[in-house]
Amino acid sequence: MKKIILALTFLYGFSMFSQTGTLKGIVVDKQSENPLEGATIELLNVEIATGVITDFDGRFTLENVPIGRQMVRVSYIGFESTTIPNVVITTGKDAFITVQLLESFNQLDEVILTNSDHKNEPLNKLATVSARQFGVEEVTRFSGGRSDVGRLAANFAGVSAPDDSRNDIVIRGNSPTGLLWRLEGVPIPSPNHFSTIGTTGSPVSALNPNLLKNSDFITSAFPAEYGNAIGGVFDLGFRKGNPDDYEYTLQTGVFTGLEAMAEGPLGKNRGSFLVAGRYAMTSILGVGGAGGTSSVPNYNDISFNVDFGRVNSGNLSAFGIIGTSDIEFKGDDIDPDDLFAAEDENSYVDSQFGVFGLKYNLSLNQNSFLRTVASMSYSGNNFKADRYLDMDTPEERLVRYTEADNSETRFTFSSLFNTKVSNRFTFRTGLLLETFNIQSLLLDRTEQEDNDNDGDPDLVNFRDIDENITLWQPYIQGQLRVTEKLTLNAGLHTQYSSLNSQFVWEPRAALNYTILPNHTLNLGYGLHHQSIPLPLLFLNENVNGEIQQTNRELDFVRSSHYVLGYDIRLADRWRGKVEIYYQDIDKAGVEAFPSSYSTLTEGADFGFDNDRVSLVNEGTGYNQGIELTLEKFFSKGYYGLLTSSFFESKYEGSDGVERNSPFNNGYVVNLLAGKEFKAGPSGKNVWFVDTRLTTSGGRYYTPVDLESSQQAGYEVLQEDLAFTQQYDDYFRWDVKFGLKINSRKKKQSHQFYFDLQNVTNNENIFVRRYNRLTNNVDRVDQIGFFPDFGYKFQF
CATH class of the missing domain: 2.60.40.1120 (Carboxypeptidase-like, regulatory domain)
Known part of the structure; x- marks a missing residue:
């Protein structure tokens, strides 16, 4: 003893x-x-x-x-x-x-x-309204987040994401296509595995949070340097590696997979390297069941940031991401409740995503710098579906039903000049140039006639293009500290597209007034434009026997943002915020004849409608609401976050009828909290528990016309009743707990966690859809209870 x-x-x-x-x-x-x-x-x-x-x-x-x-x-x-x-x-x-x-x-x-x-203050000094910063700790801390920055954003006020199968971000009732992704100051395609052209979300993120530095998330009235977006901005940056010591991380998780990361010094100019690779756990184990499908998803990615240190009078760095993913859905192995597949179809999906860039910061003098970024990005996806027709009959046959092959290659050049004129005035101007090469092929038999009399619906060419588009975005902006309490940010963004030779001006302005030391009033306005999603612009239409792309001349969609916010520091480490907003949208794409369709309803799935041609820029819509935030920043061993949004999202098609948009959930409430407990003889180890409660109104949907669907053999919607019915309210409770161990040995630490997602196994509806095998409208639920786990070893 x-x-x-x-x-x-x-x-x-x-x-x-x-x-x-x-x-x-x-x-x-x-x-x-x-x-x-x-x-x-x-x-x-x-x-x-x-x-x-x-x-x-x-x-x-x-x-x-x-x-x-x-x-x-x-x-x-x-x-x-x-x-x-x-x-x-x-x-x-x-x-x-x-x-x-x-x-x-x-x-x-x-x-x-x-x-x-405070974390509520963005890193971009010219963003003062509807903006906040977030860090890697928040991405990995919150329960149910799957280490995904998109799912992290769902906890912020004004964001709705009641879909367990995808990380689409619905900001203030806007379509997810209204989001702009930026990395190291340049726009990038959707940084997700299994992504498709024109979308901004997917089931699995390709962004490794271990490489991210503190970044900004902006939901309205963006500063003048951001363009071609009407919903929101994710402005991300990679951190630099350790310039003095070599460090390594090994990590595993159900969704993040197996991961290895290394960083350390590079060269004699205080440079550094940071590189990480991830490989899907499901691929290694060969099992499905995660993410709403029994099929086995395969995905992997490599991310890096190499800082070459001081070069001449500046700093040069290289950054990038490479990701690939694929999955096969075999009909005879598919569960009837699979979110993505059908029992009478074999489908094959593969996608690629890549970004490579060079960034050079040149110090011109003590008060000025020039930042230049040149990058190339690639996003590609291929989808093939073979369907069994007349299944379980003597006439059963397997035919190629759908084939899609899309790619986007983007070359981007960005140059930004910033100067501190005085301690009261900062001036910034710059140019963003993007050149796109779009290659897109879409062949499909869905809802087609049998005009060639071979017994099968015709395989129709809806899109077959190889197009080049150039987008110019010059801008100018400044920040003036009028008094110690009053700050004005103002700027002008312009945008020109070579596709339709359209040029637009976009004024932006925001005021920040400190009424009292702990009370701040914010006021913002911004005019914003965005291109119609590319899959819609290049649809084919047969006009008098000639194939034409009748949507390619569509103008930008236009949106005016108005924001009023009030921020108060209630006590030490406590903060409250109220923000009201109104967004007026016009020039959306609608059909030339009376119809309920609008391009504002697109973007919450893997694809877009393929029969919406000869569109005109006469659609309108609006989003309005109020957001409330109560936040207890981490102190005394605990944190808390309560966000609530109450909003309305409406649109009008060419029939002039005001309708709910599919993103009009009405309300979203999030409650997050966490506590750390010191452990071990020295109190240096930590037990932690985090929890998250989320509830929101159900999404509006268009009911199925069952009789017409049974006659046609495919789903037919009652478009005159577009988005008139609403799914049940969404509810989910997640609980995460784990242990952080600081080893007695120098440079070693361990972290374990278990994340119990949807612990009440609540049956949140995913969709009501026509089942062509049973000839009924079936209800399909989202992911039920799912346990996630992870382990991280740093040394």
Whole structure:
């Protein structure tokens, strides 16, 4: 017994002695983005005061930092100091932070103002309304998120995503196609596995959250540098690798798969590399059942960010993602409730996604920089379906029913000039140039006649193109701090498309007024345009025996955004926000004859309608609502987030009837909370539990005309009753718990978690659809209870 007590005492003491970590970072001027030499970094809430000073490059290293969540204060003479809470220190990996300091309004020599850092404030200094930043910890922390940034966004006010099978993002009632994805300052195609042309979501994300740095999510009245979007913006960036030490991560999870990541120093110019690869767990195990299908999805991706360090007077880096995915649905192995397949059909899906870019930041002087990014991206998907006709009869036969082969190759050039004219005025201008090559083939027998009398519906060519499109987007914007309490952001974005030679002007403006130290009023306006989804622009139509693309001359859809927000700091680490908005949409694509159709209803599935031709820009719509947020930032071992949105989304087709859009859920409420408990003899290990409750109104849908469907042999919808019926309300409860272990050995940590998704096994409806085998309208439910798990090892 004495020996056991002595051994435990020794292990306790050894654990207490060795469990420290390292904090690194860089401090920059928020307006000019140049590094600040001589800034002071202080570690707060420790027994012995600890601090360091930044070097010439604005970098610092703070060693022997106690394990756990630490608070850091960063200050610099003449600038408002910033306090950063909840910097997570572990033994397995160096922590890294980027700190932006704002020069004080009045030129101060010795007095230092204090400004607490909040996640609700975006990184983009010119975005002041309907914007917030998020970090990798949030992506991986929240329950039910599957380490997917798209599913993370569903927790924010104004976002609706009541579909367990896809990560589409519905922002304030807009179609998911209204979302703009950006990586390192340039637009990219949908960064998802199994994605299809024109869509922005999919079942599985190809974005590895372990590479992401803090990024911005903007839902309305975007700054002038963003264009060709009317719904929202995901502005993502990759972090840099550790410039001093080699670090490695091994990780596994049901949805993220097996993962390996490495990072470390590169070259003599303080460069670094960061690379990670993931491979689907389902591929290795050869089992399905995840994500709403019994088929086995295969997907993998590689992501990297290579920083070459200082080159001449600037910094050069290369970044990229490569992802591939495929799945086979065999009809004889398909469950009748499969979300994506049918029992009388064999289908084959494969897709590819890739981005490669070079980024160069050139420091022109102490107050100005030029950022240039050149990139190439590729997105391709291939779908083939063979259907059994006259199944289970002597005439049964297998025919090629659908074939789609789509690809988009995009070359992008972006150049941005930023200058800090004074501590009160920042000016920015730039140009974004995108050149698209679109290749698209669509052959389909769905809803077709048998004009060649071979006994089968004709295989019709709906789309067969090889087109090039150039999109120019010059912009200019600035930020003026009118007074210490009033800030004005204003700019002008322009857009030109070579497809239809259309040129548009888009003014943007936002005001931020601090009424009292803890009360802020925001007001924003923005005019935005976006192209009609490409799969619709290039549809074929037979006009007097000649095949024409009668949609290609359609103009941009136009949307005006109006936003009023009120932000209040209720107490230390507590924040409340109310935001009301109105969005007026016109020039949507509708049919030339009276019809309920509008392009505003597209985008929440893998494909688009293939018979909507000769469209005209006469459709309208609007979105309006109020959003409420109550947030307790992580402190004292716990956090909480309550977001609620109450909104209305309507549209009009060419028949002039105002209808619900399919995205008009009416309300969305999210409640998230989490708690950490210290564990182990030294209290450096952590048990954690997180939970998430989500409820929303059901989506509106168009009922099936059962009699017509039975006669036709395929689903026929009652389009005169478009989106008049509503699915039942959506409800889901997720619970996640796990353990973080900081090893006694230097540079090692472990994390385990179990994520119980839809713990009540609530039967949320997915769709009511016509089943051509049973000749009935069947209800298909979404994913029920599903346990996810994961393990991460850092060393």
